[in-house]
Amino acid sequence: MSDVEVHGPIDYVLLEFTGNKLTGRAAEEVVSLVDRGIVQVYDVMVVGKNTDGTVYGVDLAEATGEAGSFAALGGARSGILADDDLAEAANAMRPGTLAALIVYENTWAIPFIAAALESGGELVAGGRIPAEDVMEALDALESMESTS
Template identity: 40%
Template sequence: MTEVPLDELGPVDYIVVEFPAGASSFTGEMAAELRALADSGTIRVIDVLILTKDADGTVEAAELSDIAELGELQAIEAELAELLAAEDVDNLAAAMEPGSTAGVLIWENLWATPFASAVRRSGGQLIANGRIPIQAIIASIEAEQVTTTAGD
């Protein structure tokens, strides 16, 4: 990853996306979307790992540079930093089901960099953050619709 002054970093997030055994259908669509986000300047990819968990619970981790056919990800591979330690990988893999594969993506939110820098220059610091899973939002909307319909 190119050198970025610490006071100019945007917020950094990560996700772990699991693909249960036999349920994955890798068409390249995810890689194309990730590449588009990076190319548009919305995010900077910091690290990508592919985790596989065998039926016996053994976990293997591969960096993008270890994968022969990168497709759309070839363009961002050179920008990656190996950020996660072995302990981090173990903690992330603990949530995986045996026989599954997971992708771990760590990115900087470039769209939020100006705001994050202004917060730091103003003496502020991030003390909490979170994310609401889309499944929870859908469930809440559906429950509200049922309540509204029942009340009519």
């Protein structure tokens, strides 16, 4: 198994921001995750959707203002994201918003995956529960416990 390159799971997120809510904090946290070796960013694409529905991509090398906060991630271009991904991301967006599409590897999982593979383990299923669903479920449980 040692001659096989092991990777962690690859995820993507599309973070949509309206108005002046893009403060740079999300980009700072992604950079922090990279610096701590928790994730490796493969691709970042910033997409805008005007109120009339027209879509535009933001060149992170030239980005200023709201999109400029993701400029530190501008060098992340593995080729996993293609131009058609910009259109697909825009379809999920509301008019008048700006979004960051980020593809990243969960590098924290590499030692776990390597150990599982070396032990003869095989991934047979996986999935992701959106953070909003988890927070909603925990809030509901907390509400039920407080009324008991």
